[in-house]
Amino acid sequence: MAYSSSSNKLMFFFLAFLLLFLFSTNLVAGESDKVKLNLYYESLYLESLCDHTTVKKKKKIITDDLVKLFESDLHGITDLKLVPFGNAKVPDNLTVICQHGEEECKLNAIEACAVRTWPNPTYGGEKAIRDCYSGDISKNLILAYAKQTLNLKPKKKYVPWVTVNSMPLYDNYDDFVVQVCKAYKGRSPLPKFCSSASAKKKVLTLQVSYADEAFHY
Incomplete structure (x- = not known):
């Protein structure tokens, strides 16, 4: 399948988000000490061209909440994994x-290829993403994400679905930073952001896509 204009715009937005994370290198915790933060979501969650009100509101967890990982020292205790499979x-x-x-x-396939490619930006950049997407690699990546998503315990009820050390946050997205800070048991000091006023700031209710909603074929 060829890239559409919206696909290109989505890819560049997504890569910018990944690069922001990958070049935040002021780490404070060892890999084994980091809080495992997984985001299970659908690609339309990032689609800026979509005029569906619910989808626009759903972008809040990335543009408002996950950005806190990169704008502060919180990323130093966090191992973030993005899983673009949604309710498929x-x-x-x-x-x-x-x-x-x-x-x-x-x-979803484009984003899966971006996740695969950009841990090492010298791997091939956009060409590597396109090659991944046009071949069998993207399908294998999505099937791996499917297995990971469908085997969640407890099962997800909707997307976005966030787990902290494998435990779902459910509706506690307004407590997002606090939950990550509480889950950290490493030897390094807690990030300063954990005790800051901005870490405790409440956010608006998150809109979600439920797994039992109708499929649009």
């Missing part, structure tokens, strides 16, 4: 069916 299904024939149709599946 995988029938026995291993064909992935996305809740919001083919465009969501396409963008």
